[in-house]
Amino acid sequence: MENEIYDIIIIGGGAAGLTAALYSARAGKSVLLLENTSFGGQISYSPEVENYPGFKSISGLDFSDRLLSQAVAAGAKTAFETALSVKCGEKFKTVTTDSGEHKCRAVIIAAGLKHRKIGLENEDRFTGKGISYCAVCDGSLFKNKRVAVYGGGNTAIEEALFLSDICESVTLIHRRNELRADNAEIKKLESKENIIYKLDCTVVSLNGESSLTSVTVKNSKTQKTEELKISALFTAIGQIPQNEAFKNIVKLDEYGFIESGEDCKTQTDGIFAAGDCRTKELRQLTTAVSDGAVAATAACKYTDLKNI
Ligand SMILES: Cc1cc2nc3c(=O)[nH]c(=O)nc-3n(C[C@H](O)[C@H](O)[C@H](O)COP(=O)(O)OP(=O)(O)OC[C@H]3O[C@@H](n4cnc5c(N)ncnc54)[C@H](O)[C@@H]3O)c2cc1C
DSSP states (O other), rough: OOOOOEEEEEOOOHHHHHHHHOOOOHTOEEEEEEEEEBBBBGGGGGGGGSSSSSSSBBHHHHHHHHHEEEHHHHEEEEOOOEEEEEOOOOOOOEEEETTTTEEEEEEEOOOEEEEEEEETHOOOOOBBBEESHHHHHGGGGGGEEEEEEEOOSSHHHHHHHHTTSSSSEEEESSSSOOOSHHHOOOOOOOTTTSSEEETEEEEEEEEEESSSSSSEETTTTTOOEEEEEEEEEEOOOOOSSOOGGEEEEEEEESSSSSSOOOOOOOSSEEEEEGGBBOOSSHHHHHHHHHHHHHHHHHHHHHHHHHTT
């Protein structure tokens, strides 16, 4: 165990965590930022970001590199470690990782989420080339094109509704016979004229050379397969928040997101949540960096007020 006691430890080096690191370090706090995969998080997988204010277009990797170098230049220390647990002591908090233990005064959890994958060949290769996990992010790239949404829950319906205003048609592919979304959302969907339903269907292959050009679906009742020519498939079959390790220290909602308000405070004193890992309406870069700034400012105040 190292001797240094950090003011703030941030778990997760995505857009939220990197912004929190930047704000905390600029406020003169000692900061340790833990990341277990690659700095930048989800956005590193996006070839092109077109909705971040101030940048007409920027690659996800370039965006991530800029955030990381800005946070490091401000004085944040980084480490490639997986946070396994957080414990609150009388004075300090202890973050246990796969490499040891770190002590600090406040913790910001910014562990993000993972999108459930279909698990088919070509899925990774076509991500950003016809496969998307976010209609708000990528929908406008497929203006007036035929697209599909895979899923039947609220997220899938919201994606389909959003896309139906932009795209020529939206095929909604769902493995069950009924959608699992709120009635109000389903009614809105039914009022749209460009939605095509493929119920009782699963996607069995993702087709194309350098990008997605069609998907093959299989009907579980008839066992028949059909090729759908589409320019993009928006998958909405589940989001997996990365909060398992923290469920003993913060309250999680029924979907596994950390319960916290817009102030990014959790029910536990001195533990804050930022970005996609917390309950919120819109999970985007803008909201992640906003959370990072809010959580860092609150964490700085907490360490000052508590005079610890
Ligand atoms: C393919 C793709 C394209 C997208 N395109 C856009 C777009 O164009 N515009 C837009 O606004 N948004 C876009 N998004 C959404 C956007 O990327 C996210 O909303 C945003 O990146 C969330 O940032 P975050 O920091 O909260 O979480 P994440 O980016 O998920 O970062 C969390 C980080 O925490 C790390 N981590 C998790 N658990 C631990 C642990 N226990 N210990 C250490 N580290 C841990 C993870 O490895 C990860 O790096 C896109 C998402 C995807 C997947």
